[in-house]
């Protein structure tokens with residue numbers, strides 16, 4: 001059985017498994033709204049918001065691969081541009097479902113597209129995501145079209161793709177840096193507040209999205225020779241490694257500044273992240289699975305494509321832990337001491353661990369993301385890369 | 391109809407016409423430019439217009455205040471009567487000339503929670519939603535301990551961090567100082583909950599007190615009767631809100647609004663009248679003769695987290 005076939009079967013099993021497992025959670029969400037979630041009014045954002053920034057980050061990272069293909073003409077990723085668009089679209093859809101389900105009135109959110117409050121970073125998100133979604137679809141359309149045409153027409157489509165690619169660079173910076181801004185602008189939360197967060201968000205997005213793409217390209221490799229394939233995987237591996245190092249430098253800076261003098265508010269939060277109840281999220285899920293093992297795999301002498309793909313999967317998957325550690329700890333400190341015991345209720349606490357229903361919904365969303373990718377891959381001519389490249 | 395009432399009605403009419411024109415222009419501009427990121431500069435103007443429109447939407451003017459007779463002023467009368475007179479005076483002024491303020495005397499608060507409970511009853515608050523919890527804290531270490539009780543309504547900040555973050559423009563600062571929420575517009579993103587430096591906003595999760603109540607009408611009161619409270623309408627922001635599945639205010643951010651519908655009728659906020667220690671005062675801070683103005687001027691009056699620049703409308707006395 002080819003790798004691709006095995007990948008297909010495995011992913012479809014995961015889609016069905018996650019979908020079936022997640023369905024009760026989805027039904028609960030639609031029947032009872034937010035009642036069975038573990039977040040409340042003092043920790044208002046939880047797993048779904050973390051999943052949203054995780055997925056939107058993956059999307060932004062995948063988009064950057066397509067930019068490398070169409071704007072920078074990087075040889076190694078010449079044939080995977082369309083697949084990068086598809087990954088970006090699938091993860092964007094997942095991110096939108098995740099944030100949509102988190103809203104109290106999801107349907108009203110559509111009105112934001114034409115009527116946003118542009119003083120609000122979140123208002124901007126509505127505009128930017130719409131622009132991003134349209135851009136991705138148009139780019140994918142032209143990327144497919146490009147290979148179905150020849151001569152002058154192909155040249156002009158290529159030019160369009162370059163223009164769209166250039167446009168998507170500031171767009172990606174805006175919408176993902178913007179998500180960082182959604183958090184960084186909140187003066188009330190010292191752990192979030194500051195100019196560093198949008199940068200950290202961007203670095204993380206490019207890292208996790210690039211890493212995920214290494215896995216995807218490994219399993220569903222395009223029509224390429226063995227050398228081309230190796231070249232592509234090594235390029236993706238090197239990019240991922242560079243981004244991983246950059247991301248870790250930024251993280252180190254954050255931990256250092258946050259803990260060195262136990263800066264107001266932040267020191268205590270870092271204490272909680274590193275040595276609190278959920279210490280394993282940082283040390284095991286993030287540092288061991290998401291950083292050290294991939295680092296080992298990516299720096300190994302053998303440069304095996306399988307190892308690069310595995311490293312990519314570990315980084316991309318465990319990045320949810322990074323996002324969770326950005327979102328939830330920020331809200332751990334009461335704004336006023338004693339507020340949690342002033343009026344006692346399960347939705348008025350400063351303790352959070354996602355409920356079973358929240359995990360189920362997340363699994364369902366992941367199943368949807370994979371299904372969008374698999375169906376897109378099947379119905380769209382993603383693999384027709386045999387045509388002449390310009 | 392008195393001359394004054396007539397002029398108020400005509401004022402209303404002008405407001406309405408201006409309103410619809412502004413609304414049309416606003417919608418038109420946003421419809422055309424809203425989706426264009428490139429046209430960002432133009433779009434940036436749009437929320438400003440919308441804000442102006444909201445500020446003009448004067449809930450008080452729409453239900454003209456009918457003053458009622460209060461007993462003549464007497465020496466040593468209850469502060470409640472004086473504050474009611476203060477409110478009546480304020481309501482005769484145009485909305486933008488009043489500024490509602492609250493003063494809480496921490497020396498008098500006994501931490502009985504009467505204000506929290508009466509507020510919940512007045513606004514028909516479901517479980518998990520609270521507008522005015524009373525924080526109780528012990529300070530110091532034994533044997534040198536003290537006890538603080540601090541009621542915490544929404545501060546109705548003059549620079550409210552919860553307002554600009556709202557992506558849907560569902561929350562805004564009224565000209566009389568109250569920070570309002572439009573439940574019909576709020577998408578329930580809870581950004582404002584995070585932005586508030588006082589934890590003053592809570593989310594309506596759609597819970598009910600009778601959620602796990604046994605339903606055996608013959609034996610107990612029965613779920614339906616016991617749950618009558620849950621279906622009673624609240625009248626926040628001068629509108630009837632009946633709780634039914636998924637309908638606002640379920641799924642919305644909620645917060646103290648200084649009892650807007652009560653003040654419009656010349657009544658004091660519920661927490662003020664039910665405070666057993668007479669520790670909470672309310673009135674027009676723009677009126678130098680009001681009781682709150684006198685109290686705010688005291689040297690021991692302070693505001694919470696003054697240093698972050700939110701300029702709360704709630705003062706404390708210690």
Ligand code: SF4
Nearest residue numbers: 544545547550552586
């Ligand atoms: S106390 Fe909080 S909710 Fe109230 S106006 Fe200030 S920031 Fe907004």
Ligand code: SF4
Nearest residue numbers: 556576577579580582
């Ligand atoms: S929860 Fe409602 S009021 Fe608060 S920011 Fe979101 S849309 Fe605005």
